Amino acid sequence: MVLACYATSETNSLGREIYEDLCSYRSEFQRDRDRIVHSSAFRRLEYKTQVFLNHVGDMFRTRLTHSIEVAQIGRTISRALQLNEDLTEAVCLAHDLGHTPFGHAGQEQLNQCMQEFGGFEHNLQSLRVVDVLENQYAEFSGLNLMYETREGILKHCSRAKAGSLGSIGQRFLNRQQPCLEAQIADIADQIAYNNHDVDDGLRSGLITLAQLGSCTLFAREHAWVIQRWSSLTEKRLVHEIKRRMITCLVEDLISTSQANLSSLDPLTIGDIRQLDRPLICLSDVVQSQNKELNKFLYNNLYQHPKVQDMNREAKDVIRYLFDEFMSKSNLLPEAIQKKIFLDKSEQGKATMIADYIAGMTDRFAFTEFERIRK
């Protein structure tokens, strides 16, 4: 496929930190995707919570299925806009590699635990996983990914942290934009979770079809589907509404972004980076409908007492593990104990413990909790 002039390509890419010979049958961004898929952090996403704790039911999304849905949506958008689909896919699949067990509750708690050591942020941790923590290759630590893949993974970053990240942190200091493929991955993430959380929320019984009637986007698609098919089972009904909501968002995103690109007429990826706002976005109307849905989920699902109970339990586990590991290093795996012994600083120790906890799956965190509590 011919890429647009403002797409990221191997020719205009800033490349890899460590030089590698090119592959004769895969693009460099395909290679990145393949490295991500073969990483151990990627496999562990299977047992990490999205919203519902991993062991609660087999039908709910996990971080792994979430990442695959994000990649599907991202690729569709990327191809429609003549952008680099392989790069978008790589960023989408990697975007949550640094996520802690137990979803956002886990991230919040680990951030609390790490307060005196600079905090913990899952975007930064995803970059750390692909830059440092994966250790399967002979010639480098991490995955030695292309600059633009790393740029996309680091979706957000505080200005305070950005200063210590070298060139990859610069855009947060200069208020510049990442490549368009990274901008797509960011929105594909939001589209995926809003929609699959509606689906999971309904399946769990914590939210109802009637409640969702207050959301414009949902209500409109619901009305359309029941007018066309009046006696669908709830399972078919919900799926039809969900697929239509995703289509509505994706189509709006493609046409709005295409119009932005046509009116600004950027010629290179450099032109994209210099802009003060992202070009990949929803129209104002659909953006407000998407926000309305997100707010609904926040108030009715993420804040639901049953979800909050699960979150409290998860936070207790993370806090306990962190405090115990900090005060008793001998509870940690030997390899980490050795590194702590060599490093000798409290900061280094806290970071290694945060890396260890963030890498855990939900069930491993519970197993460790039970082991240590005995």
Ligand code: MG
């Ligand atoms: Mg995500």
